Amino acid sequence: MLETPARLLRLLSLLQTHRDWSGTELAERLGVTTRTVRRDVDRLRELGYSIRASMGPVGGYRLGAGSSLPPLLLDDEEAVAVTVGLHSVAEVEEASLRALTKIEQMLPSRLRHQVIALRSAVVAMSPESGPPVKAAVLTAISAAIHASEGLRFDYVSHHGAESRRGVEPHRLVCWGRKWYLVGWDVERADWRTFRVDRISLRTPNGPRFTHREPPDGDVTTYLCRKMGFEMWPLRARLRMHASAADIAGRVSGIVTPVDDHTCLLEIATDSFDLVAFTVGMLGVDFEVESPPELARHLRELSHRFANATALP
Structure with missing residues (x-):
């Protein structure tokens, strides 16, 4: 028979599987x-563990949510996953750093080496960390979304302009290592996207509201259009001699089918050189529909490349 401390840990491990255990099974x-x-x-x-007990032939014990946060038991894979995950969300102020420090101090040597090896082998696509966001702010916004309560906050725009907003919050989104709030701006009567690190919440919350249908029918689609297209100063519209299925997924843009062998490609960018590079990599014929500046830029590039390949 196990000693009492070891037996308690084993019992807790069984209860954390989120199923009902009869007393006989546990025994x-x-x-x-x-x-x-x-x-x-x-x-x-x-x-501090909340353990519910029910009577009867189908009764048993089940671990529930308690009033306090008791110690957690993690197996090897869970410990590694949590540790690496905390490294990837360090933008949520110092709370994740504190939790990460506590977990790493308790990792046995074999797991610590696994975590170090995994971190050294993983390359972050974004070289810069996102701005720090207070966990309390994310919690308050999430609670308002869940309770369908309006938010009142001061906001600083990308250009430094300050304003006071009243918003019906819809969803929190982590995009490109930054946190955003998508919501209905009551005063402007339109959907808006706000950087959470630029939000200073006011209390109390605003009035209750009924959630609206998300923009574009889906928040992800809305953000792809808003952040992946509308934020760029230049637009390019190209007629591609390939099916939409051949182009979609190979380029960041809006692909609209024309027929089985032709589609329209709309690209948002800050440089026509990037457009030239993008469509050149696609390896299909195309025509420029707009703007005229892009057509002139491509003609200049074609002359430059032609001169570079001319025989002496």
Whole structure:
């Protein structure tokens, strides 16, 4: 029979599988009597774990949510996943750093080496960390979304302009290592996107509201259009001699089918050189529909390349 501390840890590990265990099943797993199981359950409750018990032939024990945060038991894979995950969300102020420090201090040597090896082998696509965001702000916004309560906050725009907003919050989105709030701006009667690190919440919250249908029918589609297209100063519209299925997924833009062998490609950018590079990599014929400046730029590039390949 296991000693009491080891038995309690084993019991807690079984209860954390989120299923109902009968006293008999637990007793068999632990090699003790059902009376000992009841005493061990009481000990765990004294440590802060909420363990529900139900009577009857289908009754048993189940771990519930408690009023405090007792210690958690993680297996090897869970510990590595949590540690690496905390490294990737360091933008949520120092809270993730504190949690990461506590977990790493408790990792056995074999797992610590796994975490170090995994971190050294992973390359972040974004070289810069996002701006720090307070966990309390994310929690407050999430609670308002769940309760359908309006938010009142001061906001600083990209250009430094300050304003006071009243918003019906819809969703929080983590995009490109930055946190955004998507919501209905009451005063402007339109959907807006706000950087959470530029939000200073005011209390109390605004009035209750009924959630609207998301813009574009889906928040992800809306953000792809808003952040992946509308934020750029230049537009290019090209007629591609390839099907939409051949182009979609190979380029960041809006692809609209014309027929089985032709589609329209709209690209948002800050440089026509990037457009030339993008369509050149696609390897299909195309025509420029707009703007005229792009057509002139491509003609200049074609002359430059032609001169570079001319024989002496």
